[in-house]
Each structure stands twice: as structure tokens, then as C-alpha cells.
Amino acid sequence: MKYIEKLRNSGLRPTKQRLQICEVLFDADKTFHFTINELEKKIKKQINSKISLATVYNTIHAFEKKGYLKQIPINSNQTYFDTNVSDHHHFYDLNDEKLIDLENCDVGPINILKKINGKKIKSVEVLVKLED
Amino acid sequence: MKYIEKLRNSGLRPTKQRLQICEVLFDADKTFHFTINELEKKIKKQINSKISLATVYNTIHAFEKKGYLKQIPINSNQTYFDTNVSDHHHFYDLNDEKLIDLENCDVGPINILKKINGKKIKSVEVLVKLED
């Protein structure tokens, strides 16, 4: 019930599928990173019903547009998303192929000295690659 | 002729195709960013011969493995490469969908305060997204 308002306020109808996806994404103890494929498995396990893959894609993109999810840029054939939408950075473990959060305080302040005429900074993201 | 040694020293046979791709990539006045698709067009225009798409992929990946190219992580359906292999960061212009180099000196020093046990830092990359 707790996500109905949230969806309505975003102009998204609170459908059964969207509410189920909300549960999986936002009722977790901790925030987490995922690909669509991983999320699909998680949904199947947690909720005991099938949601069409197209709906999962649609919903994730809708949630991203509304700012409830972030897309994490790493070189992968699959897109990674993050339920942690706070301003933060990432470790990427090249061996385990896993993302790890770096809170903003874990990285010293970042100073972008160069300016581009007529453009403004929307975000600053740091990706730290790790290896054994 | 000037790339024959470079390729041999890397254990890559200096074939006609590899030498032509070297010319396009490394004889340019400035370093540049590209996707495989963009590179294919560039090759067709500059060199007047066709190189199989599979060969372009093979060669680019071979060059990347040898450290002659860098892969740039941005969220795109296509992989971006960089002929500038120096340690540097990027602006990504969301409107023009173009990468712009940020030399290391354009960004203050970055301090990663968090450590992960048994892992060492391989690289630190900053992506600054720009909008109008």
C-alpha cells in the first residue's frame, strides 16, 4: 500500500506489477545494484508471479526517469542500475564483476576546473576499478 | 612503415589491415573518441579500401589489450574507445552525445579514502555529465 501514493504522485498508475517491482526494489534492507536479468530472477523468487520482461524494462525505465533509480555507467554488455539514488561513487571489482558503493565522504571533494561554454554540470561520477 | 615495429613488438603481425587501422587511429593530429561504427566510416573515407567489420572488432580489441586504446565507460548501446591512453577524465555532453577530454590537471586530485581488503586500485575515472 505504501507505494501507491508515490506512484500516483509521479503520474504513474499503481498497477499490480509496478507495486510488486517497488517491493523488490525498495523494501530491501540495503540498496543494491542490478541488471534487468538479475532483477527478473529476484522478482520470480520474491514475488511468486511472473511479470513480462517488457514490463520490467518499461517499469525500470519509468522509475529511472522519475529519479527512483540510477543507471551506472560501466563497460558491460548489460545495463546496471542502482537503487541508491544519493550522490555517490563506485568501486567496480573487475574480478568479481561487482559494484560496491563509495559514499561521497569516501572520496575527497572533486573539483572540475575546466568549463564548457553554455553547458552546465549535471553530475560527477567516479568509477574506481579494482583488481586482486 | 612506422607501425610495423610497434605491432611486431606487441606480438601482432603487421598486416595491411592493422597498419591501415593504425594510420587512422594514430596519425590523426589530435586524439579522439570513437565507436566501432564511426571508425568503420572513417576507415572507408580515409583509406580507400574496405576492411571487414569482424577485422575492425578484432583489431580494436587487440589494440585495447595491448594498451594502445582505452575503453570509456558511458551508458550507451555502443562501446566508446579513446586513442588518448593517458590518465585522464571525461565530460559527456548529453545533448550532443559527445565525449570531451578533461586532462588530469583539469580535475583536482582524487582521494579514495575507502579500502577494500585484498583489492588494489587499477584506475580512477571521472565522468562529468553536461547539459545545456
Added chain:
DNA sequence: TAACTACTTTATAATGATTCTAAAAAAGTG
């Protein structure tokens, strides 16, 4: 509730970047 409209879900097909395959060609070696 019924009727109506707009939005959503779904199975399935299409797309498109990338990788694979296996045969022909080229390079290196002696």
C-alpha cells in the same frame, strides 16, 4: 454500475551491436 478513454501489460517480433564460425588468405620460418 456502466460506458468511455487513456494507460499498461503482454507475448512476440524486430533491431542492432557484438561475437562466433570455418574456410580462404597472408605472414613467418627455414
Added chain:
DNA sequence: CACTTTTTTAGAATCATTATAAAGTAGTTA
């Protein structure tokens, strides 16, 4: 020139993602 190994190539396969279009659902108004 043989002979081996690597490379190129066209075309097929893969697979994440997006498009399609028909059926279902939500919201609204009577």
C-alpha cells in the same frame, strides 16, 4: 618453396534491448 601459425573474411549466431499491437486495467464521469 613447403610448412605452420596467424589473420581476414562473409555470413551466421547471440543476446540485450526496443518496438508492435492486441488484450487488460485504471481512472473518470454519468
